[in-house]
Amino acid sequence: MSTIRFKAIKKTFERKPLAIESTAKRSEMFGNNVFNEMVMRQVMSKEAFNSVISAIEGGERIDRKLADEIAAAMKNWAISKGATHYTHWFQPLTGATAEKHDAFFEPISNSHAVEKFGGDQLVQQEPDASSFPHGGIRNTFEARGYTAWDPTSPAFVYGTTLCIPTVFVSYTGEALDNKAPLLRALQAIDQAATEVARYFDKSVTKVNATLGWEQEYFLIDKALAYSRPDIVLAGRTLLGHSPAKGQQLDDHYFGSIPDRVLSFMRDLENDCVKLGIPVKTRHNEVAPNQFELAPLFEEANLAVDHNSLLMDLMDKTADKHNFKVLFHEKPFSGINGSGKHNNWSLATNNGTNLLSPGSTPTKNLQFLTFFINTIKAVHDYEELVRASVASATNDHRLGANEAPPAIVSVFIGSQLTKVLDELEDVSKGKLSPQEKTDLKLNVVGKIPEILLDNTDRNRTSSFAFTGNKFELRAVGSKSNCAKPMTVLNTIVAKQLKEFKKEVDSLIDKKNLKKDEAIFNVLREYIKASKKIRFEGDGYSEAWEKEALKRGLSNNKTTPQALKVSVSKKTLDLYEEMGVMNATEIKARHEIELEEYVHKVQIEGRVLGDIARNHVIPTAIRYQNALIENVKGLKEVFGSEFKKLAPEQLDLIEEISNHISEINSKVRFMTEERKKANKLEKAQLKAEAYCQKVLPHFEAIRYHCDKLELLVDDNIWPLTKYRELLFTR
Numbered sequence: 001m002s003t004i005r006f007k008a009i010k011k012t013f014e015r016k017p018l019a020i021e022s023t024a025k026r027s028e029m030f031g032n033n034v035f036n037e038m039v040m041r042q043v044m045s046k047e048a049f050n051s052v053i054s055a056i057e058g059g060e061r062i063d064r065k066l067a068d069e070i071a072a073a074m075k076n077w078a079i080s081k082g083a084t085h086y087t088h089w090f091q092p093l094t095g096a097t098a099e100k101h102d103a104f105f106e107p108i109s110n111s112h113a114v115e116k117f118g119g120d121q122l123v124q125q126e127p128d129a130s131s132f133p134h135g136g137i138r139n140t141f142e143a144r145g146y147t148a149w150d151p152t153s154p155a156f157v158y159g160t161t162l163c164i165p166t167v168f169v170s171y172t173g174e175a176l177d178n179k180a181p182l183l184r185a186l187q188a189i190d191q192a193a194t195e196v197a198r199y200f201d202k203s204v205t206k207v208n209a210t211l212g213w214e215q216e217y218f219l220i221d222k223a224l225a226y227s228r229p230d231i232v233l234a235g236r237t238l239l240g241h242s243p244a245k246g247q248q249l250d251d252h253y254f255g256s257i258p259d260r261v262l263s264f265m266r267d268l269e270n271d272c273v274k275l276g277i278p279v280k281t282r283h284n285e286v287a288p289n290q291f292e293l294a295p296l297f298e299e300a301n302l303a304v305d306h307n308s309l310l311m312d313l314m315d316k317t318a319d320k321h322n323f324k325v326l327f328h329e330k331p332f333s334g335i336n337g338s339g340k341h342n343n344w345s346l347a348t349n350n351g352t353n354l355l356s357p358g359s360t361p362t363k364n365l366q367f368l369t370f371f372i373n374t375i376k377a378v379h380d381y382e383e384l385v386r387a388s389v390a391s392a393t394n395d396h397r398l399g400a401n402e403a404p405p406a407i408v409s410v411f412i413g414s415q416l417t418k419v420l421d422e423l424e425d426v427s428k429g430k431l432s433p434q435e436k437t438d439l440k441l442n443v444v445g446k447i448p449e450i451l452l453d454n455t456d457r458n459r460t461s462s463f464a465f466t467g468n469k470f471e472l473r474a475v476g477s478k479s480n481c482a483k484p485m486t487v488l489n490t491i492v493a494k495q496l497k498e499f500k501k502e503v504d505s506l507i508d509k510k511n512l513k514k515d516e517a518i519f520n521v522l523r524e525y526i527k528a529s530k531k532i533r534f535e536g537d538g539y540s541e542a543w544e545k546e547a548l549k550r551g552l553s554n555n556k557t558t559p560q561a562l563k564v565s566v567s568k569k570t571l572d573l574y575e576e577m578g579v580m581n582a583t584e585i586k587a588r589h590e591i592e593l594e595e596y597v598h599k600v601q602i603e604g605r606v607l608g609d610i611a612r613n614h615v616i617p618t619a620i621r622y623q624n625a626l627i628e629n630v631k632g633l634k635e636v637f638g639s640e641f642k643k644l645a646p647e648q649l650d651l652i653e654e655i656s657n658h659i660s661e662i663n664s665k666v667r668f669m670t671e672e673r674k675k676a677n678k679l680e681k682a683q684l685k686a687e688a689y690c691q692k693v694l695p696h697f698e699a700i701r702y703h704c705d706k707l708e709l710l711v712d713d714n715i716w717p718l719t720k721y722r723e724l725l726f727t728r
């Protein structure tokens with residue numbers, strides 16, 4: 001009997017939901033562990049408080065003396081919440097979060113100690129970060145990097161540690177993390193969108209990008225997950241035959257949540273609420289053991305931090321409940337994968353959602369302006385949007401008949417399509433009084449009404465307008481949202497800047513009224529960006545062909561998709577918008593390619609190991625049992641034995657065939673890996689892994705999965721799909 005597998009199953013059967021003590025009301029717990037505005041007002045002087053607020057709102061520097069006061073207030077508050085340590089919390093390019101804890105405690109003599117935390121420690125730290133990916137930046141320049149406080153994301157107490165959100169940059173100022181470029185992109189969109197919003201409302205002084213992510217994940221019993229080397233090392237199953245029952249009955253989606261899972265969710269949500277993550281919805285997803293969690297939307301930088309924090313919290317809480325969370329985009333073949341939809345919009349300091357149609361023609365022209373500019377931006381930089389969600393793991397999900405394809409397209413619904421069609425016919429130059437009235441009454445004036453019944457939301461689109469926001473559906477469940485958010489906000493910022501220039505020029509040089517100028521520019525954008533709009537079935541083959549005809553990119557693999565991130569057009573874009581310089585961009589590209597290689601390399605090694613050391617020996621064991629059986633029959637029945645053992649004889653042969661196929665394919669794969677490893681250039685190496693190594697996985701898996709069906713269940717060493725997916 002295969003011990004680990006059966007022990008794990010037994011353990012799983014014995015599990016009981018953990019009791020979650022009923023705590024205070026969520027509204028009372030909300031933000032209890034966050035050093036937010038309300039707390040700051042209470043624990044620091046007006047001067048210090050105001051300086052933090054102007055740092056948050058206007059990016060102003062905080063005076064060193066005030067920093068000391070803020071640090072002292074933060075420390076006392078954190079200690080009152082049970083903190084003993086503090087850390088600069090940051091998001092290196094590994095995609096995870098990083099922290100190095102320092103104690104507040106500091107001995108000042110043999111018999112005396114104090115709790116110390118000053119402005120210096122708050123504002124800047126120098127972690128020994130030489131092992132974080134830097135794509136050569138810290139080799140070429142200065143060896144060190146430092147973390148710097150990001151006051152726009154509030155500090156929080158997590159366990160017994162005060163966590164201070166920070167950016168991570170090299171001494172020469174290059175970003176070494178995901179947050180620094182995001183903050184710069186958010187600054188760019190603030191500037192560009194504010195200027196455009198002021199065409200419609202002079203009181204606008206700031207525009208924030210908003211993000212509401214939806215996190216999908218699988219929850220597998222810990223013992224079962226740890227019984228599979230592929231899940232442990234690669235985060236996904238590299239083999240395993242699909243079970244008789246998968247998701248075809250659709251009986252999991254929105255079904256009742258299993259008790260143990262519910263207990264995990266309640267525990268997790270309590271912690272989220274205390275940390276200020278406004279979790280709102282939870283439900284089962286389509287696949288068995290797949291779930292989703294979504295918060296209310298927030299300012300994008302905060303939302304990104306909250307998503308990173310959530311993923312960490314999920315890992316820890318799951319462990320406590322004897323589960324393992326799988327964030328991988330495709331942990332099981334033949335079953336839906338996981339994504340992280342990014343709902344995105346723009347909000348003014350007055351609380352206006354710029355992508356929400358309003359009650360007056362002016363508000364609607366404002367809506368159309370931001371709406372059409374976003375479409376134009378995605379049209380111009382579709383390939384960069386695709387690159388922003390590229391990873392070895394997401395490659396398995398995009399285009400897998402359940403998730404958007406690798407083609408980026410925009411869905412807006414039939415009603416808004418009609419509006420854009422009408423705007424396309426607006427006259428060039430000055431508009432007649434009749435045309436103006438007509439536009440006001442019949443086109444722009446009607447938007448709120450038509451949106452109400454705009455219910456045909458297309459689930460197959462990668463970038464869909466959903467009433468008052470756009471939803472980027474191609475983001476992987478494992479990704480840090482900072483990457484797609486950096487790209488989206490940068491390209492829209494660039495587009496809005498362009499728009500402002502064009503409108504102003506029509507007003508100044510052609511003497512058009514503001515509205516006329518806006519209509520004129522929008523008309524041209526609608527025409528120019530048509531090919532990105534698609535209302536049909538994004539999962540269909542017909543769309544792939546159509547997209548090709550339209551000249552849209554369809555980069556199915558990461559090495560292909562990432563190429564555009566270092567194109568001249570991209571370098572110019574980032575440079576112009578002040579988001580990243582060439583060094584930063586190239587370093588990132590290198591890191592992403594390396595990460596791709598490492599991921600596929602690890603999977604190849606794990607698969608080779610499982611196939612050779614787990615599957616083949618088991619198959620031989622079973623084959624030997626069959627041979628013994630046939631020998632016995634021969635002994636008893638003599639030459640008649642063949643008539644009595646046709647199945648056994650076939651099986652013996654079949655098993656041998658599969659074994660030899662596995663052996664030769666593992667050998668080919670290993671050869672290809674060796675060749676790929678010799679390549680120097682990151683791009684070529686990644687391509688070799690993608691085109692030469694990866695394709696062997698399927699073939700090896702095929703024969704292993706066949707053996708799973710043939711070999712005695714009692715000795716099969718790997719926990720099977722039905723056990724992973726249906727035991728809880």
Ligand code: ADP
Pocket residue numbers: 210211212213214294295296297298341343344345346353466468469
């Ligand atoms: P779905 O039907 O795709 O599951 P919903 O329409 O329920 O999604 O999605 C709601 C998501 O959109 C939530 O995560 C919410 O926070 C987010 N959202 C709503 N309004 C905005 C907005 N103005 N900006 C950003 N995100 C938003």
Ligand code: MG
Pocket residue numbers: 214341471
């Ligand atoms: Mg969604």
